[in-house]
Amino acid sequence: MSSCNNSIPQPLIFVLAGIPGLESSHGWFSLPFLLVFVITVIGNVTVLYIIRIENSLHEPMFLLLAMLSVVDLSLVGVTVPRMLGIFWANAKEISFNACLTQMFFIPSFYVMESGILLAMAFDRFIAIWYPLRYTTILDNNMLVKMALAVLARAVAVLTPAPILTKRLESFRTHIIPYSYCAYMAVVKIACSDISDHIVYGLMVIVTSVGFDLFFIILSYGLILRAVFGIPSWEARSKALSTCSSHLCVIALFYSPVVFSVLAQVLGYQMAPHLQIIVDNLYFLIPPMANPLIYAARTKQMREWVVKILHCRRD
Template identity: 50%
Template sequence: MLLQGNLSAPNGTGIDPSVFFLTGIPGLEALHLWISIPFCSVFTVALLGNCTLLYVIKTDASLHKPMFYFLSMLAVVDLVLSTTTVPKTLSIFWVNSREISFNACLVQMFFIHSFSTLESTLLVAMAFDRYVAICNPLKYTSILTNSVIAKIGLVALARAVLPVIPLPFLLRRLPYCGSHVISHCYCEHMAVVKLACAETRFDNIYGIVVTVFIVGLDLMFISLSYVKILRAVLSLASKEEQLKAFSTCGSHLGAILVFYIPVVLTATIHRFGSHVAPHVHILLANFYLLFPPMVNPIVYGMKTKQIRDWVLLLFRGKSF
């Protein structure tokens, strides 16, 4: 049995026990309307930025290169993460639509965790791309062929999906006979686990192991790539060559910091910050899903001349 027991809606009326409630940002309910303004603004910029990025890369043949193929994948992932979470969050802020069915909750959770993992894996692939470009520039096109990029994409997708598939099934077997109120803006794994009225040690351990294993490995591979890149750059003769080589990594380093700093902060506070106010947890969790999709297209757009030129022409209404 998925859900058991009685649940009362906030107004005291009985409801279907298979319906959960998302609280939004606990403690800041009175400010939900004001908080929705930056949320909506960031969401709009993320949609426009990533859609523009995909359009420019698809249209401009000079951008049909490995780095931009990976960037296209990253833009798609950012679009999925944004559209999976923000519309429901805004509906909570605007019209207090807090209900979510258990199945919809599991689907949302699956997309959030699998595509967050996919973004992390793509950042590793992009680090490898920068390593090859700087350390083996003459073999760049022969190493990163279209077929190799497609295989990397498929492996990244499998690596993101397979560890997350058990999560909905593990949650589905648990009874939920107490509160059905999820203290979050979206269905995050640990927030749902806390509602179960059964032994959840395995669910907790599995979630921690998967997170540590994925983030730990990805950070290790990224660090290893940049150690080798740093050695190669420092071996270059002139300062101008060194700066040019470093500049090719600037956008990727920005994307890494934007993604991993909120992830590490969120995970640390969630596990060990028992005295941190609940709204801080929720705001950080939203920040790590909202901020990268907005910043990534801006960072890459600012650093890539072809993208800058296309965006300027698009805003001026010129055709190609």
């Protein structure tokens, strides 16, 4: 990294390095990225199609799943095409304003997904604690309010990122050692005190992912308390089975974050290229796996997938 003695003013164009140190392998990296993109689009579009045409799925759990699919499609839509452009066409240049836009939308969709997972945990809590009032509590008005709250929080939490970055006046280099415009990756090449930016970054994590994970754990603690109070083993098993898909999705979504935080707390420093690959997994693996998990573990979804495949064979 160059010194601030040779700093440059705020550039009109940044250059995304992709995966530094592995430039010669960019072509190989493009293959799994393309595969993830195709599977994600097909899987989530299929989920949305099934939920739309099947009236029995017009209930809170599946409407929340539809919201999750929309966010997943949006997330891969703003990340993968740009990465494939870098890997295939060496299209590394990105304007400053486009960088700020990407810096806002990518983490916004991630925070929205975390919020929807919290809403889905609340859905399971109501279904098990108040089964007779389930559809009354989680009516369409409540679902709309939950969706607006998820959207509003993401906008409120992530709007300062591009604003704070816009105020940075000079940089060590115009090359961002990342595959997309990550907030901290841009801040770290700035020639100024970044302590406020670090504090803001931590606040984003705590007020979004940290908040959601805490209340998801609390919700499932209360769910387990209710389930193990049921005398019948068969009823317990049935109650827990309704949560299994959601638990798998939660584990997949939060595991990379928990791993990354624990690694930093324990003082383990990953190689830069490995850190970038892990960070990309935050945004790519859950959107691909979510529809596969629900299709495999939810009876109604599974039956429709079989029906669609059978029709295509005919």
